[in-house]
Amino acid sequence: MGNRKGAVAKILHDVYAALCNGQSDEVKKRILRVQISLKTGLNLKSYTPDSNDSEEDIKKILTVIRGPEIGLKDYRYEL
Amino acid sequence: MSEIKAYASHNIEEIIEAIKLKNTGLMIFFYGADNDYKQLDSKIASHNIPYVGCMDAGRLITGKYLLDEKSIVGLSLPTAIIANVVVDTVDMSAQRDYDAMCNDSHDKLVKAAESIGIDLAKPDMEREFAINLLYGLNSANAFLAGQSKAGLMLQTAGGSSGGKTDFKVTNVISSAGSGKLGAFALVKLSKDYKFLLDRISSFDTVENVILNVTKLADPRHILELNNKPATEAYCEAVGIREDELNPDTFANYTLGIEPGDEERLITSIMTKDEGSGLLTYNDVVPGAQFQLYKAKSQQQDRSRGLGKLKGRHIVSFLSFDCILCYLARNTLHEVQAIADVYEEALPGVPKIGFGTFSENICGANVNQTETFLAIYKV
Known part of the structure; x- marks a missing residue:
């Protein structure tokens, strides 16, 4: 599988935009990061706009954000 | 602030007498492994006040840790602070499968939120939260996943009940039942109060x-x-x-x-x-x-973590602190030094806490961490 530069950072940006509007944005972002890290087992701190992210990691994150807790089931990201 | 009481004793009636307020909104208890939880539960229940509590592996009371297996600590919060509260439970016994526990946890939280007007899709991030005390000999994940499904942004903190290090017996008590349960207290603070959740590891x-x-x-x-x-x-x-x-x-x-x-x-x-x-x-x-x-030593990280509360008028502090942190403090001979860190950061603030078999915060189940909940006056 290939790598995508900055893909995880882009996906996280989209997730925050969809779910963190309004008060306590930082708290909401933190809740989302914790949920995604726990359910994927990935160190989210290691993904940056310049990192080469594996398709396998991207797929894991997409599965979690489209899952019942985060609930963005219609979120689209083309691999 | 002077209304909030925390008290420790071997006698539950003495504790209730000491902490009970004219208008008590919620009581919280942690007790050592040598207590008969059914007797405790029955005595507390007779006061008809919402409560949650659990067995532990050591406990915090204002100014010190109690590491014996007999003492009990209690704290009460008045209705002036707790505008609304609902306590409910989920069966967490070993024979229950993941999906049943998860669905039950989801449904109970939804029902509780509806009953006190909390919108789980859009909770008040500064005034609405849940305290979770979970049966410590089963995984907390199904319970927490159900809550996250019901309301991802509802902030939660708590721990899994502890006990002796043979990991054979533990239990939870609450005004909605006792035993191998997960109990939650869904709380809406009154307009003059807000809360902060955080976690500290070293x-x-x-x-x-x-x-x-x-x-x-x-x-x-x-x-x-x-x-x-x-x-x-x-x-x-x-x-x-x-x-x-x-x-x-x-x-x-x-x-x-x-x-x-x-x-x-x-x-x-x-x-x-x-x-x-x-x-x-x-x-x-x-x-x-x-x-x-x-x-490493917990002293510096705890001090730094509690520093985030500086400048706020904290009125009560709840600590859910891993049994491994309790054991590490013993090994490093820093039990009282760490208790003193709390008193230096939050002098005179009523505090209560317990040694957990894992801690939870906002849907995450973690180890070797303290998760805490601080309530402050606006």
Whole structure:
């Protein structure tokens, strides 16, 4: 599988935009990061706009954000 | 603030007498493993006030830790602070499957929120939260997943009930039932009060080590790390021989992942299995990319973590602190030094807490961490 530069950072940006509007944005972002890290087992701190992210990691994150807790089931990201 | 009371004793009636207020909104109790929980529960229930509590592995009361197995600590919050509260429970006994527990947890939280007008899709992030006290001999994951499904942004904090280190007996009590349960208190604070949740752990990162979980027998049983037998890979990373592995190694070198902003979600190793695998205190997902951490003194991190509360008029403080942190303080001879850190940061603030068999915060179940809840006056 290939790598995508900055893909995880882009996906996280989209997730925050969809779910963190309004008060306590930082708290909401933190809740989302914790949920995604726990359910994927990935160190989210290691993904940056310049990192080469594996398709396998991207797929894991997409599965979690489209899952019942985060609930963005219609979120689209083309691999 | 003077209205809030925290008190410790071997006698539950004495505690209730000491902490009961004219208008008590919620009572919280933690008790040592030598207490008969049914008797305690029955005595507390007779006062007809909402409450939650659980067995523990040591407890915090304002100014000190109590490490005996007989004492009980209690704290009450008045209705001036607690505008609304609902207590409910979920059966967490071992025979229950994941989906049943998860669905029950979801449904109970939805029902509780509806009953006091909390919008789980859009909770008040400064005034609405849940305290979770969960049965400590079963995984907290199903309970927490149900809550996250019901309301991802509802902030929660708590711990899994503790007990003796034989890990054989523990229990939870509440005004909605007692036993092998997960109890939650869903709280809406009055307009003059807000809350803060946070967590603190004390580790240094072992640089240049990543331990990928490449084979699991079940969620708490790692067979392989980096495609090698788990004990071999772990010992290589720690820098010891396999025959040198002992409980201190697991307490000192732990696993975790980092969601960002220097946070750490710790997964501690309980013991080696009969072969070359490792058993953990909470669930692990396949492919998890663990960092390795080395434990250090808790004094500086606790002081720094509590520093975030500075400048706020804190009126009560709840601590859910891992049994391994309790044990580490004993080993490092810093039990009173850490209790003093709390008094220096929050002088005179009523405090209560317990030694957990894992801690939870906002849907995450973690180890070797203190999660805390502080309520402050606006």
